[in-house]
Amino acid sequence: MLFVKGLTRLSRTGYTRCRWLYSSLRSGHDPVLLQHSSHFRSPIQSSQEALGCRVIFTWVSSALSSAGQRARQQRSSAVEEQLDPFSLVTDELSILANRLRSMVVAEVPKLASAAEYFFKIGVEGKRFRPTVLLLMATALNAPMPRQPPDADTLSTELRSRQQRIAEITEMIHVASLLHDDVLDDADIRRGICSLNFVMGNKLSVLAGDFLLSRACVALASLKNTEVVSLLATVVEHLVTGETMQMTTTSDQRCSMEYYMQKTYYKTASLISNSCKAIALLAGQTAEVSTLAYEYGKNLGLAYQLIDDILDFTGTSTSLGKGSLSDIRHGIITAPILFAMEEFPELRTVVDQGFDNSANVNRALDYLGQSQGIQRTQELATKHANLAAAAIDSLPENGDEDVQKSRRALVELTHRVITRTK
Numbered sequence: 001m002l003f004v005k006g007l008t009r010l011s012r013t014g015y016t017r018c019r020w021l022y023s024s025l026r027s028g029h030d031p032v033l034l035q036h037s038s039h040f041r042s043p044i045q046s047s048q049e050a051l052g053c054r055v056i057f058t059w060v061s062s063a064l065s066s067a068g069q070r071a072r073q074q075r076s077s078a079v080e081e082q083l084d085p086f087s088l089v090t091d092e093l094s095i096l097a098n099r100l101r102s103m104v105v106a107e108v109p110k111l112a113s114a115a116e117y118f119f120k121i122g123v124e125g126k127r128f129r130p131t132v133l134l135l136m137a138t139a140l141n142a143p144m145p146r147q148p149p150d151a152d153t154l155s156t157e158l159r160s161r162q163q164r165i166a167e168i169t170e171m172i173h174v175a176s177l178l179h180d181d182v183l184d185d186a187d188i189r190r191g192i193c194s195l196n197f198v199m200g201n202k203l204s205v206l207a208g209d210f211l212l213s214r215a216c217v218a219l220a221s222l223k224n225t226e227v228v229s230l231l232a233t234v235v236e237h238l239v240t241g242e243t244m245q246m247t248t249t250s251d252q253r254c255s256m257e258y259y260m261q262k263t264y265y266k267t268a269s270l271i272s273n274s275c276k277a278i279a280l281l282a283g284q285t286a287e288v289s290t291l292a293y294e295y296g297k298n299l300g301l302a303y304q305l306i307d308d309i310l311d312f313t314g315t316s317t318s319l320g321k322g323s324l325s326d327i328r329h330g331i332i333t334a335p336i337l338f339a340m341e342e343f344p345e346l347r348t349v350v351d352q353g354f355d356n357s358a359n360v361n362r363a364l365d366y367l368g369q370s371q372g373i374q375r376t377q378e379l380a381t382k383h384a385n386l387a388a389a390a391i392d393s394l395p396e397n398g399d400e401d402v403q404k405s406r407r408a409l410v411e412l413t414h415r416v417i418t419r420t421k
Contacts, residue, residue: 241265268300339372
């Protein structure tokens with residue numbers, strides 16, 4: 001019989017927050033809570049859980065959501081004002097940016113220019129993923145059992161290896177952007193002309209391939225087969241997710257389950273498996289590694305859900321790319337899927353496609369009359385709360401830097417769902 005134990009409220013030094021420890025005991029059945037693998041589950045349990053399709057998960061999810069809200073309310077305003085997740089790792093981000101620029105140097109000038117296109121100063125982007133990973137590295141800085149005398153030396157070496165994960169993750173991410181822009185025929189990225197628009201599709205594809213090859217070399221240098229396997233699976237997921245988006249049937253395009261699985265592959269797999277890699281390099285337990293994975297997975301899903309909202313509500317200037325990009329390319333996202341539940345006749349418009357601007361306008365009219373945007377926001381918030389709950393469930397640690405990094409990771413969940421660009 002599956003049951004949940006250990007829902008315990010603890011107090012943290014420096015601020016008061018609710019920490020829920022939740023675990024599943026197995027007796028003849030696989031655990032539901034915190035179950036994970038390198039592949040997103042099918043059917044997509046996380047989307048079902050977030051949508052309330054499992055009673056036990058709904059109860060726990062609601063408890064975690066309430067706990068997260070109470071914890072954030074109980075934090076002092078002074079702490080909230082002072083805590084900027086990005087500022088905690090500013091120096092390391094600068095080091096990473098310089099390293100990345102040196103890692104993408106190529107012998108062929110044209111390839112070098114293409115590969116470094118999105119690593120130049122001013123167009124590096126928010127460096128969101130490296131920030132998450134560096135904060136996670138500090139958040140998991142718990143004393144390891146049987147730590148040897150030269151622990152300081154090993155700690156410096158560990159941090160360097162974890163920084164390498166952040167570099168690899170960013171190279172994989174940028175490579176996926178270059179390939180996506182070719183597939184989507186995009187002409188703007190990060191507020192500037194896309195690489196394929198400037199240098200052509202062929203060179204853009206080759207630049208993405210080059211970045212992936214450099215990421216593979218860096219990954220091999222870690223000499224950790226489990227981490228190599230994790231991040232190799234991420235690349236597989238990126239390709240799988242893009243293929244799912246390109247080759248959907250009519251029923252698949254209108255399926256929330258299919259959408260969530262594709263979203264995991266295209267967006268959440270990279271950050272979730274990278275977070276787990278950070279934990280594995282630190283020698284953390286399977287339970288802690290799973291919590292790191294769950295944080296990344298739910299943060300990634302929340303991030304993409306908000307992206308889907310902003311595609312309808314944002315402007316080209318704020319987004320750094322064209323608004324209404326997805327629907328104009330025939331990509332159906334959560335707001336439209338939710339609107340379709342309220343207005344089944346919207347399915348006919350979706351099936352007809354959006355080559356005709358009149359159909360785009362009709363879909364937007366239905367969306368405006370529906371709760372599609374609101375329900376997508378609510379779903380994103382549920383995933384953000386699950387991410388925060390994973391951090392709150394990490395083993396207690398009194399170290400000030402560890403606590404600060406954990407608060408920063410929770411703060412990021414709030415920033416993800418309240419961002420406007």
